[in-house]
Amino acid sequence: MLTTNPFDDDKLHEECGIFGIWNAETASAMTALGLHALQHRGQEAAGITSWDGEHFHTHRAMGHVAGNFDRDEVIRGLPGRVACGHVRYSTTGETALRNVQPLYADLASGGFAVAHNGNISNALKLRRELVRRGSIFQSTSDTETIIHLVATSAYRTLLDKFIDALRQVEGAYSLICLTPEGLIACRDPLGIRPLVMGKLGDAIIFASETVALDVVGAEYVRAIDPGEIVIVTEGDIRSIRPFAPMNPRPCIFEHVYFSRPDSIVDGASVYTVRKAIGAQLATEAPVDADLVIPVPDSGVPAAIGYAQQSGIPFELGIIRSHYVGRTFIQPGDKVRHLGVKLKHNANRALIAGQRIVLIDDSIVRGTTSLKIVQMMRDAGAKEVHMRIASPPTRHSCFYGVDTPERAKLLAAKLDVPGMNDYIHADSLAFVSIDGLYKALGQERRAAVRPQFCDACFTGDYPTTLTDQDDLGASTDQLSLLAERVI
Numbered sequence: 001m002l003t004t005n006p007f008d009d010d011k012l013h014e015e016c017g018i019f020g021i022w023n024a025e026t027a028s029a030m031t032a033l034g035l036h037a038l039q040h041r042g043q044e045a046a047g048i049t050s051w052d053g054e055h056f057h058t059h060r061a062m063g064h065v066a067g068n069f070d071r072d073e074v075i076r077g078l079p080g081r082v083a084c085g086h087v088r089y090s091t092t093g094e095t096a097l098r099n100v101q102p103l104y105a106d107l108a109s110g111g112f113a114v115a116h117n118g119n120i121s122n123a124l125k126l127r128r129e130l131v132r133r134g135s136i137f138q139s140t141s142d143t144e145t146i147i148h149l150v151a152t153s154a155y156r157t158l159l160d161k162f163i164d165a166l167r168q169v170e171g172a173y174s175l176i177c178l179t180p181e182g183l184i185a186c187r188d189p190l191g192i193r194p195l196v197m198g199k200l201g202d203a204i205i206f207a208s209e210t211v212a213l214d215v216v217g218a219e220y221v222r223a224i225d226p227g228e229i230v231i232v233t234e235g236d237i238r239s240i241r242p243f244a245p246m247n248p249r250p251c252i253f254e255h256v257y258f259s260r261p262d263s264i265v266d267g268a269s270v271y272t273v274r275k276a277i278g279a280q281l282a283t284e285a286p287v288d289a290d291l292v293i294p295v296p297d298s299g300v301p302a303a304i305g306y307a308q309q310s311g312i313p314f315e316l317g318i319i320r321s322h323y324v325g326r327t328f329i330q331p332g333d334k335v336r337h338l339g340v341k342l343k344h345n346a347n348r349a350l351i352a353g354q355r356i357v358l359i360d361d362s363i364v365r366g367t368t369s370l371k372i373v374q375m376m377r378d379a380g381a382k383e384v385h386m387r388i389a390s391p392p393t394r395h396s397c398f399y400g401v402d403t404p405e406r407a408k409l410l411a412a413k414l415d416v417p418g419m420n421d422y423i424h425a426d427s428l429a430f431v432s433i434d435g436l437y438k439a440l441g442q443e444r445r446a447a448v449r450p451q452f453c454d455a456c457f458t459g460d461y462p463t464t465l466t467d468q469d470d471l472g473a474s475t476d477q478l479s480l481l482a483e484r485v486i
């Protein structure tokens with residue numbers, strides 16, 4: 001158990017997925033389905049809280065949604081027409097049941113459950129102050145600071161307390177909160193993490209990605225705007241925007257890797273964007289080759305784009321086992337190496353004697369690229385060229401994708417030729433940052449007010465990073481001074 005600095009955890013983590021539904025006959029079963037569609041965002045733990053009009057019911061467990069929420073008795077134990085749920089990949093606080101969301105507390109206003117995607121970058125500072133004033137924390141999660149800020153706010157109504165709390169937190173948060181007064185969904189003022197709204201008959205749904213709407217047959221209504229709070233109560237939906245308007249900075253990595261390709265993120269089809277990045281990559285970094293081969297899964301759409309733009313045939317030269325999850329999010333290098341071997345296999349008959357271009361979406365530690373290039377050589381490839389559909393990942397994320405040790409990022413240690421030597425490819429190239437923005441429909445990356453958060457590529461963090469600064473970490477925050485529009 002961590003007792004001194006609860007947030008000092010140096011593993012590399014990924015994302016979370018959230019889902020909430022108001023006014024549905026089978027709210028918790030729908031939530032389980034929605035979370036299942038969001039499983040790629042977090043595989044450590046899952047939880048659902050329901051409200052039956054009188055009582056709150058919660059089931060939280062380590063592991064996947066299937067296996068924990070596929071039994072009738074579990075769903076029957078979560079009655080009511082309102083529910084919210086969470087799939088977790090931890091960014092702050094250890095992987096333990098006490099940190100599994102939704103987090104719940106009985107406040108003066110009644111029950112309060114919260115599901116959070118993102119990471120609060122001043123959570124440690126806030127927590128120290130709250131503890132000094134007498135708050136007793138039950139978890140080591142950054143998310144719990146929100147509950148204590150709401151609980152101790154001097155404002156009168158729950159909504160005012162909530163707004164007061166959010167005005168004190170910095171960083172990234174998409175939240176779905178379940179209260180007796182209604183279901184509340186909100187997105188931080190920069191809209192760093194995604195959140196969408198859908199409709200199914202009389203039911204209103206919120207989810208991290210549109211695939212969670214598709215799975216229950218709901219209709220996509222729209223994305224929640226950065227800085228917007230939507231409150232759903234009996235027969236009423238209200239929207240408020242209580243923060244100073246900012247230039248939105250949604251996470252660009254959602255388009256590159258995190259989101260499912262069949263999702264619509266902030267109005268853009270992830271699949272179409274990934275194909276466009278691949279086409280851009282082919283224009284910027286062409287190569288004379290016989291086959292374009294994707295590194296499955298998330299390299300596939302970019303490889304299709306690369307193949308279409310270059311005219312080089314697209315083939316499945318690597319076959320992926322569907323019984324192994326994402327390797328990026330498996331903590332521990334040993335497990336990752338094992339995971340990569342278990343996950344991919346060369347399609348030998350296709351590869352032998354060919355000059356191939358491998359397309360992947362990103363290089364983080366370099367584990368996947370190193371293995372795959374060797375795998376292609378072992379399968380008899382004549383030349384192996386690697387092309388990456390994002391710029392080099394050189395910086396840590398403090399907004400829900402935790403890469404605390406820059407030293408673990410291959411691109412933080414080596415330049416591109418050095419990375420090429422490390423992975424033993426014949427050539428290596430990355431799409432440019434402006435090329436990535438082009439694929440997202442922008443002319444280029446705006447130097448003063450960039451249209452996205454791209455800090456893991458540029459080091460240009462869109463918020464202050466209080467806890468990091470307190471720890472003495474140095475970060476480049478070039479665009480901070482230019483944030484406010486009004």
Ligand SMILES: O=P(O)(O)OC[C@H]1O[C@H](OP(=O)(O)OP(=O)(O)O)[C@H](O)[C@@H]1O
Pocket residue numbers: 257295296297298299325326327328329360361362363364365366367368369
């Ligand atoms: O450089 P590394 O540290 O190996 O990380 C980068 C790899 O991790 C991700 O794939 P992952 O296997 O997580 O998931 P995917 O199946 O969705 O592509 C990403 O798509 C790269 O392939």
Ligand SMILES: NC(=O)CC[C@H](N)C(=O)O
Pocket residue numbers: 014015016017088089090091092093099101116117118119120141142143400401
């Ligand atoms: N990846 C996430 O969005 C995690 C949410 C929250 N920071 C936690 O660690 O539980």
Ligand code: SF4
Pocket residue numbers: 192251252253254396397398399400401453454455456457
């Ligand atoms: S630092 Fe990277 S992964 Fe993190 S929110 Fe920004 S763009 Fe996304």
Ligand SMILES: [Mg+2]
Pocket residue numbers: 295296297298299360361368
């Ligand atoms: Mg991959």
